[in-house]
Amino acid sequence: MLYITSPHTSRQYDRELEDIRARVLLMGQFVAQQVSESVESLVKGDAEQARKIINNEYQVDAMDISIDEECTQILACRQPAASDLRLVVAVIKIITDLERIGDGAERISRAAIRSSKWDTPSNIYESIKSLASYTLAMLYDSLEAFEKMDMEIALEVATKDPQVDAQYEGILRQLITYMIEDPRNISWAVELLWVGRTVERIGDHVRNICEYVIYLVKGKDVRHVGLKDIEQIVRDK
């Protein structure tokens, strides 16, 4: 403890902070991959692929726990202050959202296994695929915002969340129409309602991540404020 500010220890500390950042990015990429493949398995009706994704979910959980432990370790041993402290707190929160995105991939995969037996119209799959692509692009951008500590990117991504909600509402209407048309559509349509909702919730998690990035850079908690106010805070020099 005596040497806490010596160049060596300080470099070591920097490396630890760098390490959790790198691991968050890895976790984010892995989770995005899981989501992407889960939607693919659903659209292709590939139950085998879906099972593989479910089997990989433990890796997300393991990353969650080990990054979490590293954060607590840093809090205990390094007593970070100011922006370092904000980084550690933000990471603790970001990985919670990433982990829940991972849960979403698992949920979509389970739906993929069940729905691989059904004969679902392809246009509804197209809508879900397009919603998922849009949301995944947001997820990748939010990771870039975190990597570069770039508030502008974070703000831009957060601003897209209402677009996800709107697309999701469209899918919901489509599905209800199918259900009304023929009661035999109800089972698969309910299943796809969950899938749509899950993707829409992934959008919410991405928005949370962007809000943590803004908190990280700006030192201001921008959760629970409207998009307009977030913009104001980001622009505020």
Add this chain to the structure above:
Amino acid sequence: MLYITSPHTSRQYDRELEDIRARVLLMGQFVAQQVSESVESLVKGDAEQARKIINNEYQVDAMDISIDEECTQILACRQPAASDLRLVVAVIKIITDLERIGDGAERISRAAIRSSKWDTPSNIYESIKSLASYTLAMLYDSLEAFEKMDMEIALEVATKDPQVDAQYEGILRQLITYMIEDPRNISWAVELLWVGRTVERIGDHVRNICEYVIYLVKGKDVRHVGLKDIEQIVRDK
């Protein structure tokens, strides 16, 4: 900083820790109240009450932000170690779950406003009420577990989560039956699907809270392990 271990400062520090604990409990009780009233407004078709709950949601957000700030403050100024550090980290996580339970109450209230115009069979409301009561009792017990730092209570509550899932599955089946019977039921049934799902997710959040309580007392991360393993860890002296 020189007086960090003087009786006065230490008492002050204890008070700060006591304060965040008390505020988590207050937040938890408020959120539970919101959920309880949202379900009541749904069952009674009381759009007025539902609007009141939505208007109160900002209070949950405010508690979330201010407890969060207090935690970061304690991390920065007190550099807590061991069980104090675990308390602060657990609180940061618990309030995230409480805040999302609050979001759930808001979502149920919005459904209550929309569904107040429909003529929904009372037995389905009874099922939802019963699921909500069961989940709310779990939430109150999880708060008690946190208040008393009681792992046994936490374990008992976590063990009940599969029961919530099973009740929810029952509601899902009931609703699908209504949809198949008559397409005119589809709109309200889809609305109530979301409500059922929201309550089921509240059960997941309660389970998370219990896992954080066990982490708090035991110092072991019990997320992502099966209920049997959690029990093993709790029983492990």
